[in-house]
Amino acid sequence: MHIYPENHDIKDTYKILTAAVTPRPIGWVSSVNAAGERNLAPFSFFNVVGYDPPHVIFSPISPNGKKKDTLANILETGEFVVNLVTEELAEKMNKTSAPLPSGMDEFEFAGLTPEDSVIVKAPRVKESPIQFECEMVHHYSFVDRQNGSTVIFGRVKLIHVADEIMLPDFKINTELYKTIGKMEGGMYCRTRDQFFISREFDPKEWLKD
Template sequence: MTEYDSIATAGLSERDAYRLLTGIVVPRPIAWITTRNVDGSVNLAPFSAFVILANDPPLIGVSIGRKGASLKDTARNIKRSGQFVVNSPHLSQSDLVHQSSQELPEAISEVEELGLGTLPSHSVDVPRLDGASISMECEFVQAIEFGRTKTELIVGEVRHIHVKAGLLVDGKIDTATLEPLGRVAGPRYAGISDVISHRMLQHTLYSEREGSSA
């Protein structure tokens, strides 16, 4: 019999719950988000609670916490302008992603501080990152609050996608060539070392089971 440690979540502090959950849900894809500040400068920050919500229309969700009772710059910019770009970092960009997570005054652009370049977007006014593997231009749809700390799930509709040359094969992204950067617990990051491929399933097991009982 397998042995387990049992943890009652009701007794956990917010920090302890965060440390546990971010060690359990791994690896997490990183949404390296660019937005525009009020003065027009470009804000950049990474978020690793990032998920696909729907295919038609293509909707993605990014969970963004608060600084105390205040919205973070990224959430505030998105809700004010209605636009943002989700950039996907390459494995080699872990240091840049980590450095961009620092909390800087709103007047200071992380993009400029890190010496990163930008490219114009097609559907939104927010620029995308030059050198990102993939960039998704998004329009804000809604924000949904969760929990006592009022973390917000920011929902955006993907309006335009930019894919670095060589990554798109037959309409799909070549994961091995993509070499995405993922987040694990603490200030740690990881790549994908092994990709396990299986054949597409077409109710094979169910059909075999039904045939054997006939």
């Protein structure tokens, strides 16, 4: 089957993409506007891109051309925090995706604790074991038929890691740090089931034939 996105409803394309590209990491983005009003929302079109220097990327949509609070806040202030989501935070993370009226505080709505950041004005989610304080370095908007997207690039200026999940040599205890991933629709996955593949191979053994 061949699918040309321009020949299909955007909902059809969305369903295919979000089922095909799985699991997707979740960026739980907190921000504030110039007046100091807090916002918190999850994004599964999110990832880390590079580490020297470290950057993250995520893509909020603008339904019918209207910017949601996260995008409006970041374009206004140039700052945000990415909070990482673990199993025990899944329900509260999901609650912050509710379409609340602009200006209503998702921290209060979901029963979460805002914690002051060190560099940026946006608060962190205290309950999240890893948080990235970020400064926007670039954004690019594109729109076709209805729900245009804006890609936000943020430089990670400060990383917070809970002491209890930190191991020597800057490694994370993944037995304690149990993140979740986004699947299609309302489905999520756990990251408990892991397997190891060694990178210790010598291509010269193959090339000599």
